[in-house]
Amino acid sequence: MTLLLSLFLSFVQVGLFSIGGGYAAIPLIQNQAVYVHGWLTLSEFTDLVTIAEMTPGPIALNAATFVGVKMAGYWGAVAATLGCILPSLIIVSLLFFIYSKYRRLTTLQSVLSALRAAVVGLIGSAALSMVILVVTDKVDGSVNIVGIITFLSAFILIRYFKRNPIAIMVLCGGFNLALYLVCGISI
Amino acid sequence: MKDRKGILIKLFFSMLEISAFTFGGGFVIISLMKKRFVDVYHYLDEDEMLDMTALAQASPGPIAVNSAILVGYRVQGLPGMIVSVLGTIIPPTVIISIISIFYRLFATNLYVTLILRGMQAGVAAIIADVVFSLGSKVVKEENFVHDAMILLSFIAVYFLHLNVAIVILLAGLVGFLESRFKRSTE
Incomplete structure (x- = not known):
């Protein structure tokens, strides 16, 4: 029971102090799981980051499940996951009520429309990093022709033919595997 | 129901x-x-x-x-x-x-x-598509401050690696000042 509680409280801290998404959470998780509690070795922590990058979902939630299952089975995973989302539930709910109540005010309107523009820049930055990752070679950083073609085809199918984005994403994965098996090349 | x-x-x-x-x-x-x-x-x-x-x-x-x-x-x-x-x-x-x-x-x-x-x-294709849709919407407003904001927040995060929470707070501040400025010129 004390273990479940300390899993819960550790991940409350991870949830509360990771502002700005994914990579902000990594040092916090490392601090709690490796240094404060010794739940993971540094090598296990590295494995965790690798898995988190290869699987869907926020890294903090992935870490919560990984550490929770290892230390206390499925209830451990539940305790750590709940801890991780508790600060969000409280803070974001509060923000939502403020937003719904006051968003018609001129001042807040002006703040929000400035934020919308800034958010476009933020998403643009994330998009460019990903595009560069895909169109360059993983090892030597040279131009990856297969990557460019796959990216452009997917982009055209989504933007101009309005195809289901998740279906396109899965198709890209299958295409890369098939291309490797048939022609021996890949992204 | x-x-x-x-x-x-x-x-x-x-x-x-x-x-x-x-x-x-x-x-x-x-x-x-x-x-x-x-x-x-x-x-x-x-x-x-x-x-x-x-x-x-x-x-x-x-x-x-x-x-x-x-x-x-x-x-x-x-x-x-x-x-x-x-x-x-x-x-x-x-x-x-x-x-x-x-x-x-x-x-x-x-x-x-x-x-x-x-x-x-x-x-990468999904997120690029969303940038185009949302970006063209902001550009259509023809508000120079907002156009600059897209560029500045992009530079702040992509090149300067600023924390996104800080960028959002700063953008909010600009929007707030913009509304004060408009009110005082009216």
């Missing part, structure tokens, strides 16, 4: 599906949510989605969870928030529980890495 239940079911399964395919961080889930809830279901408009993105980014905690909370409330109040968050946290929990058992095998498998690498191209 039946419609309300239908919306909750749609919300839950949409989030379950989106969360199961969110490779690569918070902006990917936001892009997928925008395409589903704004473009397909019309539960909210583009401006609201951008507002929620800013709020989700500026708040502590995983961006995926924060956006799920906001969109859930907006679409169907407290029950909407609950199903939306459950839909978001179930896939990673289940997937990691399974993978943690045999993770070395998974992480070194050639076929797995090939599929994931291919999917990265699809993810």
Whole structure:
């Protein structure tokens, strides 16, 4: 029971102090799981980051499940996951009520429309990093022709033919595997 | 009443599906949510989605969870928030529980890495598409400050690696000053 509680409280801290998404959470998780509690070795922590990058979902939630299952089975995973989302539930709910109540005010309107523009820049930055990752070679950083073609085809199918984005994403994965098996090349 | 239940079911399964395919961080889930809830279901408009993105980014905690909370409330109040968050946290929990058992095998498998690498191209295309839709909407406003804001926030994060929460706070401050300025010139 004390273990479940300390899993819960550790991940409350991870949830509360990771502002700005994914990579902000990594040092916090490392601090709690490796240094404060010794739940993971540094090598296990590295494995965790690798898995988190290869699987869907926020890294903090992935870490919560990984550490929770290892230390206390499925209830451990539940305790750590709940801890991780508790600060969000409280803070974001509060923000939502403020937003719904006051968003018609001129001042807040002006703040929000400035934020919308800034958010476009933020998403643009994330998009460019990903595009560069895909169109360059993983090892030597040279131009990856297969990557460019796959990216452009997917982009055209989504933007101009309005195809289901998740279906396109899965198709890209299958295409890369098939291309490797048939022609021996890949992204 | 039946419609309300239908919306909750749609919300839950949409989030379950989106969360199961969110490779690569918070902006990917936001892009997928925008395409589903704004473009397909019309539960909210583009401006609201951008507002929620800013709020989700500026708040502590995983961006995926924060956006799920906001969109859930907006679409169907407290029950909407609950199903939306459950839909978001179930896939990673289940997937990691399974993978943690045999993770070395998974992480070194050639076929797995090939599929994931291919999917990265699809993810890049989704997020690029969302940037074009949202960007053209802001540019159409013909507000010079906002056009500059797109560029500046891009530079701040991409080149200067500033924390996004700080960028959002600064952008909010600019919007606030802009409204004061307009009021004093009127």
